[in-house]
Amino acid sequence: MADGKKSGGMSQLSEQVQASQAWGSIFRPGSIFRKGYSDSPRNRSYVIMNSVLYHLHPVKVKRHAVKVSYTLCLGGLSFFLFILLTVTGIFLMFFYRPTAAQAWEDIQILQTAVGFGLLVRNMHRWAAHLMVLSVFLHMARVFYHGAYKPPREFNWVIGVMLLQFTLLLSFTGYLLPWDQLALWAVTVGTNMMGFTPVFGEQVRFVLLGGVEIGTDTLLRWYTLHVLMLPFVLVIFLAIHFWRVRKDGGISGPL
Amino acid sequence: MTEIPEHLRKRAEAAKAKAKAAAGGDTPAADAPSADAAGGTAPAGDEKIPSHLLDRGTAAADMPAIPAGASAVPAGGSGPDGHNQRLLTVVKSGSIQDTRAMPVDKVHVWPHLLVAEFLAALVITLFTLLFSIFVNAPLLELADFNKTPNPSKAPWYFLGLQELLTMFHPMVAGVTIPGIGLFLLIMAPYIDKNPSKRPEDRKFAISLMTIHLMFWSVLVMIGSFFRGPGFNFVFPWNAGLFFEL
Numbered sequence: 001m002a003d004g005k006k007s008g009g010m011s012q013l014s015e016q017v018q019a020s021q022a023w024g025s026i027f028r029p030g031s032i033f034r035k036g037y038s039d040s041p042r043n044r045s046y047v048i049m050n051s052v053l054y055h056l057h058p059v060k061v062k063r064h065a066v067k068v069s070y071t072l073c074l075g076g077l078s079f080f081l082f083i084l085l086t087v088t089g090i091f092l093m094f095f096y097r098p099t100a101a102q103a104w105e106d107i108q109i110l111q112t113a114v115g116f117g118l119l120v121r122n123m124h125r126w127a128a129h130l131m132v133l134s135v136f137l138h139m140a141r142v143f144y145h146g147a148y149k150p151p152r153e154f155n156w157v158i159g160v161m162l163l164q165f166t167l168l169l170s171f172t173g174y175l176l177p178w179d180q181l182a183l184w185a186v187t188v189g190t191n192m193m194g195f196t197p198v199f200g201e202q203v204r205f206v207l208l209g210g211v212e213i214g215t216d217t218l219l220r221w222y223t224l225h226v227l228m229l230p231f232v233l234v235i236f237l238a239i240h241f242w243r244v245r246k247d248g249g250i251s252g253p254l
Numbered sequence: 255m256t257e258i259p260e261h262l263r264k265r266a267e268a269a270k271a272k273a274k275a276a277a278g279g280d281t282p283a284a285d286a287p288s289a290d291a292a293g294g295t296a297p298a299g300d301e302k303i304p305s306h307l308l309d310r311g312t313a314a315a316d317m318p319a320i321p322a323g324a325s326a327v328p329a330g331g332s333g334p335d336g337h338n339q340r341l342l343t344v345v346k347s348g349s350i351q352d353t354r355a356m357p358v359d360k361v362h363v364w365p366h367l368l369v370a371e372f373l374a375a376l377v378i379t380l381f382t383l384l385f386s387i388f389v390n391a392p393l394l395e396l397a398d399f400n401k402t403p404n405p406s407k408a409p410w411y412f413l414g415l416q417e418l419l420t421m422f423h424p425m426v427a428g429v430t431i432p433g434i435g436l437f438l439l440i441m442a443p444y445i446d447k448n449p450s451k452r453p454e455d456r457k458f459a460i461s462l463m464t465i466h467l468m469f470w471s472v473l474v475m476i477g478s479f480f481r482g483p484g485f486n487f488v489f490p491w492n493a494g495l496f497f498e499l
Contacts, residue, residue, distance in 0.1 A: 045362065053368075058363065060363060061360060062360055063361050065367070068370060073371070076374060081378065104396045119387065121391055122386035122387075123382050125386075125391035129410075132411055140467060144453075149443060149449065157443070160440045179392075180398060181392055184406040184407075185408050189412055192412075192415060192419070196429050197425060254451055254452055
């Protein structure tokens with residue numbers, strides 16, 4: 001008896017909510033959250049058409065484009081790993097100060113005294129390596145399918161840039177723990193960049209924020225890692241995704 | 255022939271059946287007086303067509319029976335057989351319209367693509383989570399400028415470059431070779447003019463890329479697993495592993 005009364009109240013409440021101006025302002029006319037969803041071709045279209053997903057996906061794609069054996073999901077996985085890295089990275093930022101005196105200790109404390117600190121740092125690290133791998137494999141997949149051929153030439157160029165940004169993001173993150181592994185890996189890496197012809201010394205100086213790796217380098221790479229490179233990467237990602245659709249969806253079957 | 259989608263075909267059939275049922279309801283009523291069909295439909299038409307137009311129409315219909323030059327012929331028909339349209343040209347549908355010879359077979363993004371994407375995201379999250387529960391990210395002791403680890407290694411994806419450093423002058427290994435490699439990679443679509451995407455037509459491109467990828471993979475492997483103290487060549491099963499991720 002009490003149950004029936006309660007559920008009646010609930011359905012009345014949900015009707016009132018769905019008829020309210022607030023609800024109508026949140027969900028577009030035609031949204032499945034306004035009029036409910038039953039499986040029909042029209043509603044399948046509405047799911048995409050009346051949601052933010054319409055920015056990413058068209059309503060329909062070629063049948064072969066959804067075959068996992070064609071794409072191996074590699075591009076999507078790269079993007080998803082980027083999201084995962086952003087989420088875990090924001091968590092890490094709460095507990096980290098990019099100075100030579102505090103960085104290493106902050107991570108030590110994060111791992112031992114912060115709830116889920118160790119787990120989230122592990123996830124950030126492993127997801128980063130996975131992303132480098134998946135972006136690389138995505139490139140190989142696109143090459144072997146000849147998907148860089150007209151009209152997709154320029155999207156390939158953007159893709160190679162994205163691979164480089166991924167490597168740079170990973171490399172700038174490598175220094176941040178400020179342990180022996182970080183310091184000497186980055187020493188090897190930046191020494192190599194110092195051999196750039198003509199202005200090698202200047203390149204190295206700008207990258208290190210000085211003549212040697214130090215606390216200035218840490219601040220510089222931190223800013224690059226958490227702000228500048230993700231910002232640039234997101235812009236290139238947006239162009240990459242937009243071009244995929246404008247160039248006629250993903251490349252055809254072989 | 256294009257295959258008509260199931261739901262459209264069903265809708266068309268339903269509409270056809272409905273129209274037939276409606277027509278079936280009308281014709282017995284028209285046939286019942288056993289008058290001719292024209293007599294049955296004409297009274298219905300009378301209500302809507304203005305009388306002066308109807309007069310002109312009947313006059314035109316009677317025209318063949320009336321001798322040529324009779325006053326009943328309307329002024330409109332000036333061409334042969336009373337028609338006043340001329341055929342200027344025939345435009346074939348393919349010449350100005352973009353008609354698709356082969357319809358593209360498409361599926362809805364929801365659910366076909368979104369479900370696959372969601373599952374892939376779920377799987378990779380689970381994998382990362384489980385891996386992170388069981389394997390810890392390395393955190394060595396505090397950075398120390400006075401204590402150079404032996405060997406010092408770059409991150410794994412740069413170990414191919416570090417490997418090249420053992421063979422060439424740093425400017426060649428660290429800048430020239432990767433620079434040229436990257437440039438060629440970016441320029442690939444503009445260098446490779448072969449329009450075909452079929453693997454059997456692009457043996458050269460595929461071989462070249464495979465060699466390129468193998469080259470870097472092998473260098474990274476050697477740098478990762480086969481380089482010990484002093485970055486000297488070692489076998490990991492003898493000297494142990496000198497590799498941190």
